[in-house]
Amino acid sequence: MIPRPLALAAAVAIGLAGVAAGHADSGTAGAPVLNPAQSQFLLRCGGCHGTTGLSPPKSVPVLRGRAGWFLCTPEGREYIVRVPNVARALLDDARLAAVLNFVAFDLGEGSAPHGAEPFTGEEVRAIRARPLTDVPLLAHRRQVVNDLIRRCGAPKDLLVYGGAG
Structure with missing residues (x-):
């Protein structure tokens, strides 16, 4: 079982991937990069x-x-x-x-x-x-x-x- 704070952080990071897609650095393809x-x-x-x-x-x-x-x-x-x-x-x-x-x-x-x-x-x-x-x-x-x-x-x-x- 994943600890609740860790699960929440993972869910939030995945959700922001769409917002951050336009800001992603080509060297970190797939990873959200947030300002x-x-x-x-x-x-x-x-x-x-x-x-x-x-x-x-x-x-x-x-x-x-x-x-x-x-x-x-x-x-x-x-x-x-x-x-x-x-x-x-x-x-x-x-x-x-x-x-x-x-x-x-x-x-x-x-x-x-x-x-x-x-x-x-x-x-x-x-x-x-x-x-x-x-x-x-x-x-x-x-x-x-x-x-x-x-x-x-x-x-x-x-x-x-x-x-x-």
Whole structure:
């Protein structure tokens, strides 16, 4: 029997192989090569959001093909930084910005609007100082997503999450 942590690590590494395929070094064919942002996503987010951004839709938000929509409005952009688990992540501002950029632009698979700017460490520092701890999170998310649907043409299935739809 494989120890549980070892089995989890193996499953996660196999799952990320698809994400890392485009970044694989020809000298390590077949082995996933992760950049630091991908590694941090895997370690800090992949357990719930899925190693490739695909999670059970009503447990936590699916990120693959969707996360970039949040960059369409200032409120959406702030929302993804202010989510408590993001705002309080044990990463410095620059590393957190890199993870957010990986999520929005890579896992987001073209869902970010044309011309969307990547997050910077300075921007993340300013936004994460105000985590969303004083509002009902699901209601706030629903409001942000409805605005994305109305103003940006985001798909309605972006609402599907923990009864928020």
